[in-house]
Amino acid sequence: MAVNKGSAALETLNNTDDVKESASFTKFKSGTTLKVLVKGTQDLASFYSYGIFGKVYSFTPAKPSERNAKGFIIEGTETPWDLAAKYHQDRANQARAAGDTTTEEEEKEAARLYRGKERYMMGFYDLTAEKDIVIDVSKAQAQAIHATIREYEEEIEAGEIAFKLSKTGQSTSTAVALTPIINVKKGLTAEEQAAFEAEKGKPFNDALFDSILYEADHAEQVENLVKAGFDVSKIGLSVAANDPNDEAVELGEGDDVPF
Template sequence: GGSGNGMEFTSFKSGSSFKVRVLGTEDLIRFYSYGIYKKVNSFVAQNPSKMNDKGFPVADYTPWDLAWKYYQDLKKAAADKGDSKAEEKYKEEAAKYRVKERYALGFIDLETGNPIIIDLSKKQAQAVYAVITKFEKKLGKVAFELSKTGSGTSTTVSLTPFIDMEEDLTDKERENFNKYDGKEFDMSLFDGLLFEADEKTQIENLVAAGFDISLIGKSLGAGSNNEKDDEEINDEDMPF
């Protein structure tokens, strides 16, 4: 669970930026995350599924993988029938439950002098990592601006070196930069960062997300407050 040192991801919304020091090229972890924005907080599976090279689950499915697969199969069937409207709808549903490959990257925030950990998508992490490796030999001399712009699928994260450390950083920021000379990022800060959900919690999360768990042969044991939706579902509304 979220035990460990109480470290959390630093909020990194679009429009925000940090002046940072990068301590090395390996201050990161990869993880596979589930969750639905504003509905179910992101979590990792206590017993992860087996993935193929493209990051799709292929065996030992978690309950969320089963929900994803349920809609994937419907999407395929709709595609085979040439029903593009249904195909699009199932594709959207499948995407909600799909596992996402993400990366946690560690930096030193020069404003505070404290370590921060940022949560990035695979694409964002690759862009940032390319800059880190390019400047690998100069990490001890160069500070960077880490910023996020745009929204939705056009969100961009960039890591840009400061050309002039004297001019671009305040005295305090330079002091915080120098404080980390010869130091490595504390990798133990990644421990307990991610919430690990067991099978029962994942099933509860599916219910919270509005997924009918009987469709994947799951149920919550007696005594759980598995409340029914307020709205009655009309047979005619059902897509199948």
């Protein structure tokens, strides 16, 4: 499974070192405000997302790489996309050693394209839609949301409080906020109040986390690299013969791959 749920997700979230059913992320674009019930303090899951906008849709590896406590990939467990990122990062390091800053920046940007991005799924109960929902946020956004959840943990456990979940801004200035609705009788419609009373105390359906991500196996990841314009022969792979058991890839020295 490509996600860490509950306490495992909280462990990575708080690390400041830099029902089988069909499910999908709830649309949560800038300008959106949702009225929600927080059912628990651990309704979240972490994962690493890969893909290139406009070329390859986002996916998670069916067999993700293994990472240490600081998030560095353990050598020998890399996915094809991790290897592509490492290829360009190594070239950036070589360019830096040679004093070629232009090539260094180009290669670092190329490495960034193939690198996995840490993301978080967070679960809430949508009081207007009257169903459990999952939103997709960055680690920084998840930390901001969870800081509010921790602040109001007692009220959440007592079923005394609802929240407004909102997103504002654009691009790198995008921000999310979880704002308490202290007086639910004033802050919620009659229908939303009824949903609040009916759902408080019930657990979140965290099975949604298991069915929401698209997982790509090894072969599809290699095909996606080709689609993205990467020459997979540079990392010892080919589309025709990409069984990971047959790979002969030189990974270089070092215990971890820091990307």
